Amino acid sequence: MITLTNITKTYAQSSYAAVNDVSLTVREGTTVALIGPSGCGKTTLLRMLNRLVDPSSGKIEIDGRDIAQSDPVEHRRGIGYVIQQVGLFPHMTIAENIGAVPSLLGWDRKKTLRRVEELFDIVGLDAGEFARRYPKQLSGGQQQRVGVARALAADPPVLLMDEPFGAIDPIARARLQDELKLILSKVSKTVIVVTHDLDEAIKLGDGVAILREGRLIQYETPEAILSHPADEFVEDFVGADRAVRRLSLFRVSDVMTRGGLQVAGSRSIAASLNLREALSQMISHDVDELSVTVDGAVGGFITKKAIMTV
Numbered sequence: 001m002i003t004l005t006n007i008t009k010t011y012a013q014s015s016y017a018a019v020n021d022v023s024l025t026v027r028e029g030t031t032v033a034l035i036g037p038s039g040c041g042k043t044t045l046l047r048m049l050n051r052l053v054d055p056s057s058g059k060i061e062i063d064g065r066d067i068a069q070s071d072p073v074e075h076r077r078g079i080g081y082v083i084q085q086v087g088l089f090p091h092m093t094i095a096e097n098i099g100a101v102p103s104l105l106g107w108d109r110k111k112t113l114r115r116v117e118e119l120f121d122i123v124g125l126d127a128g129e130f131a132r133r134y135p136k137q138l139s140g141g142q143q144q145r146v147g148v149a150r151a152l153a154a155d156p157p158v159l160l161m162d163e164p165f166g167a168i169d170p171i172a173r174a175r176l177q178d179e180l181k182l183i184l185s186k187v188s189k190t191v192i193v194v195t196h197d198l199d200e201a202i203k204l205g206d207g208v209a210i211l212r213e214g215r216l217i218q219y220e221t222p223e224a225i226l227s228h229p230a231d232e233f234v235e236d237f238v239g240a241d242r243a244v245r246r247l248s249l250f251r252v253s254d255v256m257t258r259g260g261l262q263v264a265g266s267r268s269i270a271a272s273l274n275l276r277e278a279l280s281q282m283i284s285h286d287v288d289e290l291s292v293t294v295d296g297a298v299g300g301f302i303t304k305k306a307i308m309t310v
Contacts, residue, residue, distance in 0.1 A: 001025065001026065001027055001028045001062075001063060001064075001190070002025070002026040002049070002060070002061070002062050002158065002190060002192070003024075003025050003026075003059075003060070003061045003062075004022055004023055004024050004025075004045075004058065004059075004060050005023050005058055005059045005060075005061075006021050006022075006023055006057065006058040006059070007019055007021070007022045007023070007045070007048065007055045007057075007058035007059075007060065008020055008021055008022075008055060008056050008057045008058055009041075009044055009048065009053065009055050009056050009214075010056045016213070016214070017056075017214045018041050018044045018214055019041040019044050019045050019048070019055070019214045020041070020213070020214035020215045021058075021215065022041075022045065022058075022211075022214075022215070022216045023058075023216070024209055024216060024219050026190055026192060026207070027190075028063075028157075028190050029188050029189070029190060030190060030191070030206040030207065031184065031190075031191040031192075031193065031204055031205050031206050031207075032191070032192050032193070032205055032206065032207040032208070032209060033192075033193050033194075033195055033200070033201035033202075033204055033205035033207070033208050033209070034046065034192060034193070034194045034195070034209050034211065035194075035195055035196065035197075035198060035201045035208060035209070035210055035211070036210055036211035036212055036217075036237075037212065037237075038196070039213075040211040040212055040213060040214065041211050041213075041214040041215075042194045042211050043162055043163075043194055045211075046160055046162055046192060046194050048060060049067075049079075049158075049160055049192065050075070050076055050079055050081055050160055051067060051070070051072040051075050051076060052076075054068065062157075062158060063157070077101060077104060077105060077154065078154070078156055078157075078158075079156050079158045079159075079160060080151030080152055080153075080154075080156045080158065080159040080160065080189070081151055081159075081160050081161075081162075082144075082147050082148055082151045082159070082160070082161040082162070082164045083147070083161075083162045083163070083164070087147070088135040088143060088146060088147065088150070089135075090134065090135055090136060091134075092134075093131065093132050093133065093134060094125075094130050094131055094132070094133050094134070094135070094138070094146055095113075095116050095127070095131040095132065097135070097146060097150055098116045098119055098120075098146065098149045098150050098153050099112045099113070099115070099116045099153060100150065100153070101150065101153045101154045102115055102153050102154050105154055107154075115153060115155075116131075116153070119149040119152060119153060120149070122149065122152070122183055122186060122187070123145040123146070123148055123149045123179070123183060124145065124179060125142065125145055125146070125149075130142070130146075140168055140169075140172070141168055141172040141175070141176055144164060144165060144168060144176060145176070145179070147164070148164070148180065148183065152183075152187065152189075155187075156189075157189065157190060158189065158190050158191075158192075159189045159190070159191045159192075160191075160192050160193075161191065161192070161193040161194065162193075162194045163194055163195060163196065164176075164180075164193065165177065165200070166195075166196070173200075177200060177203050177204060180204065181203070181204065191204075193205070198237070198238060198239070198245070199245065199248070201222070202222040202226070202245060202248060202249065203248065205222060206221065207219060207220065207221060207222075208220065208221070208222050208225050210225065210230075210234055210237060212233055217230060217231065217233060217234055218230035218231075218234050222249055223246065223249050225238060226238055226242045226243075226245055226246040226249075227246065229242070244276060244279070245276070246310075247274065247275035247276035247278075247279060247307065247310065248274045248275070248276040248277075249274070250274060250275045250310055251271065251272060251273070251274055251275070252269055252270070252271050252272070252273050252274070252275065252277075252278050252292055252302055253271040253272065253292075253294075254275075254310075255275065255302060255306045255307065255309070255310060256271060256292045256299075256300045256301065256302045256306075257300050257301055257302070257303075257306070258299060258300040259299075259300055266287070266289065266290065266291050266301075267281060267285050267287060267290050267291070268290060268291040268292065268293050268298065269281055269290045269291075269292060269293070269302070270292070270293050270294075271292050271293065271294045271299065271300075275307050275310060278290060278302055278307060279304065279307050282304050282307075288303060288304045288305070289301055289302070289303045289304070290302050
């Protein structure tokens with residue numbers, strides 16, 4: 001568990017606090033997205049968790065331990081850190097990049113190689129194809145996956161991510177978000193991710209923390225924030241289409257009617273997709289109903305009326 005208590009960060013050259021009296025708790029094994037306008041303090045807050053910056057006042061605890069009492073270098077080695085620029089070592093192979101932190105921690109070669117192979121599988125890259133390549137030989141999306149693997153290499157309990165997919169094109173970004181959720185379902189990590197993308201925050205976060213001018217304005221589940229914005233700022237920030245965004249929190253399987261056969265000529269959608277995608281398909285194809293496939297076979301249907309009742 002991560003606990004921030006009255007965290008403030010001020011700089012001598014600035015007349016205002018970059019982070020101003022922020023308190024929040026991140027439960028073990030959950031993901032929290034930090035979001036807000038540029039300059040709101042979200043990246044500074046993340047950097048303080050990794051002791052790249054120390055707070056001017058307040059306390060940060062991880063599993064009850066005050067991180068100010070730890071050695072900064074040792075502290076960072078025990079936390080996974082993923083940044084937008086990835087930061088892979090260009091002169092090292094992909095396998096060497098992933099195994100860098102375990103090597104620094106003194107793991108023996110056999111244990112490190114076993115962990116590297118395991119991580120190739122977790123992030124969906126073929127070890128035989130990619131292990132001996134160098135970062136410049138990978139696409140941006142592949143490099144980002146390696147960055148996640150490297151951050152997970154020493155099996156840290158905490159993973160910090162600063163705009164991890166910010167430099168990726170929208171299609172690859174959506175795919176990587178899905179892959180990250182799958183990866184996190186396989187490993188038990190407490191994750192804090194900084195993003196400027198509200199849809200990404202809603203998709204990845206069990207909780208969403210909205211900051212403004214260094215202050216924490218609202219910290220709740222995505223559904224609570226979309227349904228009940230705390231003030232006008234949050235209401236404007238999540239947008240007038242927040243009711244549509246909220247549909248992305250529910251799966252087709254949540255509201256489908258099970259049973260029945262596919263109507264001839266009707267469109268279909270997978271039960272695992274979200275209601276926002278279902279509504280988009282209905283509007284695009286000018287229909288009020290879609291057949292729903294479960295494990296590749298028609299298992300029922302979903303109507304626009306059912307979506308509107310959510």
